Amino acid sequence: MFNKSIFLTFLLGFSLTSQAQSATQIVQMGYLLEDALLYSKSYIVPATDAAVYQATAAWVHSAKKRKLWEVNAGLHFNVFKVPGKDREFTIQNSDFKFFHIENGATSAIVPTALGNDNQIFLVGDLDGQQVRLKTPEGINQEFITYPYLDASIGLPFGTELLTRFSSKTKLKHGDYQVYGFGLKHNLSQYFPKLEKKNIFLAVSSFYSKEEISFGFLDINSSFGNLGMNQLTNLVDTFHFQFSASKQFKKVEVIGSFICNSSTFDYKVSGEKGAIEDTIPIQDIVNRLLDTIEKRKNNYVGELAANYKLGKFSILTSLAFGKFINGNMGVQYKIN
Structure with a gap:
C-alpha cells in the first residue's frame, strides 16, 4: 500500500525546491511514483523469492563428522527452473493513478523479472506533456544457471565451517551474485548405535547474501529523466537445516529439511536522471520501496547424493x- 506520509514528504520537498512548478504537476508526479512502486512490487518480488531458493541449495555435502582440519574445496553449478506462474502478471488501467495502457487497452499481461522480453507502453499526462514508458523486460530464460566455489574445513567437536562464493553472473537484462558461510555440527557422534548402521545426523546454520539487479523503468518527462533505470535487491538470508543420511558403499544419500528467513532491501541504483537537479527523486523512490514486504520465511526439502571417488x-x-532447484558439484579433499 502507498505510504501517504512519504507522498506528503515528496509534495513538500518538491514544492520547496521547485516553486515554479504548478500544484497539478506536483500531484501528478506523486501519482507517477505511486504507480512505479505498484509496478515494481509485482515485477521484482518473484525474482527475489527465486534468489533465496538458489542460495539455499547444496550447503551440506555430508551428514558425517569431518576429520579435524580436513579441508575440501569444490566447484558447483546451480540450475533453477523458472516456474511458469511467476513469469508474468496482469495490469489494468484501474490499478494506476497516473499511467494507462497505450492504444486503448484496459488490461495487459506483462513479464515479471523472471519472464520474457515482451514490452508494452504505458502513457500518462504530466500537466499537458505526455510521459511514455516502455515496461521492463524479464530475463527470458527457462533456466537460471550459475557456477560457484565452495570450501569447508573440519573443526573441533564434530563441527565444520562451510563457505561459498560466486562471481557476478550475467543474466539477460540482469545480474546475480551470492556468497555466504555457515557451520554444521554432527549429531550422530552422540549415538554410536546409529553410526554402526551407517546412519548420520547433522544440524546446520548458514548466512548468505544475494544481490540481484535488473533493468527497470527508463522514464523521461518534461523534468528530464527520472533515473529509475536499474532496480537492485539485496537479500540477507539465515538458513537452518536438519540433515539425515545413510551410507550405501560409496554413495551417501542425504535428506534435509531447511527453513530460512530472508530480509529484502530494494534500491533504485541506476544512473541519476536530470530531475535530480531539482529534487532527489532516487532517494524518494527508495523510501517508497521500503514499503514493499521486507521479510519472508521459506520451508524447503532437499534430497542429495554424494558419490565418493578417492x-x-x-x-x-x-x-x-x-x-x-537443482545442483551438481565436484569436491576435492585437499588433506
Missing part, C-alpha cells in the same frame, strides 16, 4: 518447495 566426490541435489 579424493574426489560428486554431489547432486534437488531442492523443492515453492520452487525446484
Whole structure:
C-alpha cells in the first residue's frame, strides 16, 4: 500500500525546491511514483523469492563428522527452473493513478523479472506533456544457471565451517551474485548405535547474501529523466537445516529439511536522471520501496547424493518447495 506520509514528504520537498512548478504537476508526479512502486512490487518480488531458493541449495555435502582440519574445496553449478506462474502478471488501467495502457487497452499481461522480453507502453499526462514508458523486460530464460566455489574445513567437536562464493553472473537484462558461510555440527557422534548402521545426523546454520539487479523503468518527462533505470535487491538470508543420511558403499544419500528467513532491501541504483537537479527523486523512490514486504520465511526439502571417488566426490541435489532447484558439484579433499 502507498505510504501517504512519504507522498506528503515528496509534495513538500518538491514544492520547496521547485516553486515554479504548478500544484497539478506536483500531484501528478506523486501519482507517477505511486504507480512505479505498484509496478515494481509485482515485477521484482518473484525474482527475489527465486534468489533465496538458489542460495539455499547444496550447503551440506555430508551428514558425517569431518576429520579435524580436513579441508575440501569444490566447484558447483546451480540450475533453477523458472516456474511458469511467476513469469508474468496482469495490469489494468484501474490499478494506476497516473499511467494507462497505450492504444486503448484496459488490461495487459506483462513479464515479471523472471519472464520474457515482451514490452508494452504505458502513457500518462504530466500537466499537458505526455510521459511514455516502455515496461521492463524479464530475463527470458527457462533456466537460471550459475557456477560457484565452495570450501569447508573440519573443526573441533564434530563441527565444520562451510563457505561459498560466486562471481557476478550475467543474466539477460540482469545480474546475480551470492556468497555466504555457515557451520554444521554432527549429531550422530552422540549415538554410536546409529553410526554402526551407517546412519548420520547433522544440524546446520548458514548466512548468505544475494544481490540481484535488473533493468527497470527508463522514464523521461518534461523534468528530464527520472533515473529509475536499474532496480537492485539485496537479500540477507539465515538458513537452518536438519540433515539425515545413510551410507550405501560409496554413495551417501542425504535428506534435509531447511527453513530460512530472508530480509529484502530494494534500491533504485541506476544512473541519476536530470530531475535530480531539482529534487532527489532516487532517494524518494527508495523510501517508497521500503514499503514493499521486507521479510519472508521459506520451508524447503532437499534430497542429495554424494558419490565418493578417492579424493574426489560428486554431489547432486534437488531442492523443492515453492520452487525446484537443482545442483551438481565436484569436491576435492585437499588433506
